[in-house]
Amino acid sequence: MPTTLSRALASFPNRFDPGVMGGLPDHLQETIERRNEVLGPGYMLMYREPVEFVSGRGAHLFDRDGNDYLDAYNNVPCVGHAHPYVVEAVSCQMAAVNTNTRYVQEPLVDYAERLLETFPEELSKVSLACSGSEANDLAMRVARFHTGAEGVIVTRWAYHGITREVSSFSPTLGKGSPLGPNVRLIDPPDPRLVAPGSTLAEHMRDQVRGAIDDLERHGYRLAALVTDCAYSSDGIFTDPVGYMAGVLEEVRAAGGVYIADEVQSGFARLGDTMWGFSRHGVVPDIVTMGKPMGNGLPLSGVVFRPEVCDDFGQNVRYFNTFAGSSIPVAAGAAVLDVFEEENVQQRVLVNGKALRAGLEEITQASPYVSEVRGSGLYVGIEIVRDRETLDPDRARAEDIINDLRDRRVLISGTGKGANVLKVRPPLAFSSADVTRFLETFAEVAKVRL
Structure with a gap:
């Protein structure tokens, strides 16, 4: 019989399962355990292996070891982290x-x-x-x-x-x-x-x-x-x-x-x-x-x-x-x-077009991608089991999301089937960020798509 928490997790895309912490670094395990003890209901962490950030700049976040993660997910820091x-x-x-x-x-x-x-x-x-x-x-x-x-x-x-x-x-x-x-x-x-x-x-x-x-x-x-x-x-x-x-x-x-x-x-x-x-x-x-x-x-x-x-x-x-x-x-x-x-709107227009064009090129031959859609710096890549039936493939989508996270690029999922990759970076996303994202996505696509 599934617990209330497991049912909630099942409906939440790209989530961390708090019951699986054995492979995490000691410090991360300790912080998550303390977090679970004191935070109220409904809190969830992202990714199979959560990540802790201590600083940010533009479309980049940095963990306690100084590793640089490309943020292609967070729309809250509109003009960039710590502008x-x-x-x-x-x-x-x-x-x-x-x-x-x-x-x-x-x-x-x-x-x-x-x-x-x-x-x-x-x-x-x-x-x-x-x-x-x-x-x-x-x-x-x-x-x-x-x-x-x-x-x-x-x-x-x-x-x-x-x-x-x-x-x-x-x-x-x-x-x-x-x-x-x-x-x-x-x-x-x-x-x-x-x-x-x-x-x-x-x-x-x-x-x-x-x-x-x-x-x-x-x-x-x-x-x-x-x-x-x-x-x-x-x-x-x-x-x-x-x-x-x-x-x-x-x-x-x-x-x-x-x-x-x-x-x-x-x-x-x-x-x-x-x-x-x-x-x-x-x-x-x-x-x-x-x-x-x-x-x-x-x-x-x-x-x-x-x-x-x-x-x-x-x-x-x-x-x-x-x-x-x-x-x-x-x-x-x-x-x-x-x-x-900074003429932000023009930057969004130019870099968004480059991002979508690159994603379309990478995924055009994949039987598991039904569409790349979106506008500006809001892009969805729909992952399916079959292009004809459009049957959602949530498992493959989550594998892609977590493969990208392991390569220090952050996205998430959306849609009723949680099978649409959601690319929604801060508007500070630069042409260099677009290049890094596409190169990393192409690496993952070779394995997953």
């Missing part, structure tokens, strides 16, 4: 003051204005929070207040956060985290799911219309459609674009709003635009942001059309002590400075 400009900005602010939004802070206003300049003019209000989960929680509260409705539509394996509210529409959390009765699931925009004679735009529109109809049959009007604009947990589906216009027509005709979750796809992650939704030529009603905003400091945000949020602001008390406080705002402003000074 000196961000470090200096945060240090200077920490030495001055850290206060909250109940006091006048000109730097907070400056930052909000600069951030909103990157959005369409219809999106002109921003609220700050501390995490992507908090941002999505607030977005849903506002959506429900604005619409007076409860129904939520998300994709089949979506992840939007870990609060009780947000976990109720995050199906990737698994059976131990039940979905709300007001939640309906639709396909991600995978062109392979489209029936012959139809189009992706028609398929996605039909999916949303069917979900709305089913919600109404069960007494729920639609409050919001929520999508991660890279469909990260569904397996990474960034292209083709253009299907969202019809989807939004259905959502708004039903009285709902569209929440674009840009926690992973935003801040030029997809290369050709600053925000994932912009690639589709649509303007959401609400946009949520998280991880990259403060380069690892707890800073997230929700951007609104004012007509969606104004009534909520006038009638509901909302205050978050640490959201918008001085130090995270300094980090956020520094990130925007780095974007401008």
Whole structure:
């Protein structure tokens, strides 16, 4: 009979099994044992052999022996680990003051204005929070207040956060985290799911219309459609674009709003635009942001059309002590400075194209790779048992992930079958990093693909 922990491990891609520590170095074993004694439920480590890092720089992490690992996984340090400009900005602010939004802070206003300049003019209000989960929680509260409705539509394996509210529409959390009765699931925009004679735009529109109809049959009007604009947990589906216009027509005709979750796809992650939704030529009603905003400091945000949020602001008390406080705002402003000074978006576009082209060349003859897909520095490589059946091969995917880790290159897995290799480095990823990644991946491919 599997234990609760083993069931949780089984659903978690690329995980370390704490029952197998015999081959680990003594220091690592001791630290993991101490960790298991004191940390609460749900914590997991990555890779069959976990790794401990003591420092980082750009897209590189270093262990206690000074070994250099290429980080092709962590999107939290958006402009790079320990970016000196961000470090200096945060240090200077920490030495001055850290206060909250109940006091006048000109730097907070400056930052909000600069951030909103990157959005369409219809999106002109921003609220700050501390995490992507908090941002999505607030977005849903506002959506429900604005619409007076409860129904939520998300994709089949979506992840939007870990609060009780947000976990109720995050199906990737698994059976131990039940979905709300007001939640309906639709396909991600995978062109392979489209029936012959139809189009992706028609398929996605039909999916949303069917979900709305089913919600109404069960007494729920639609409050919001929520999508991660890279469909990260569904397996990474960034292209083709253009299907969202019809989807939004259905959502708004039903009285709902569209929440674009840009926690992973935003801040030029997809290369050709600053925000994932912009690639589709649509303007959401609400946009949520998280991880990259403060380069690892707890800073997230929700951007609104004012007509969606104004009534909520006038009638509901909302205050978050640490959201918008001085130090995270300094980090956020520094990130925007780095974007401008280093032309980050162009770097993502150029290096992302080189990365995908190299991966396509390496995998084109493999019977175990169905697709290389993605945009910018967000790439998925789908590992299958057979290209015809598309049967997921989780075991092979995990072997590849751990072979790369053994060669000091870090990636992870995603998708319902945990069989899509997820390549999602800091945006500091350079052309030299692309070369190192491709050379190492080619070594592993000779054995596994």
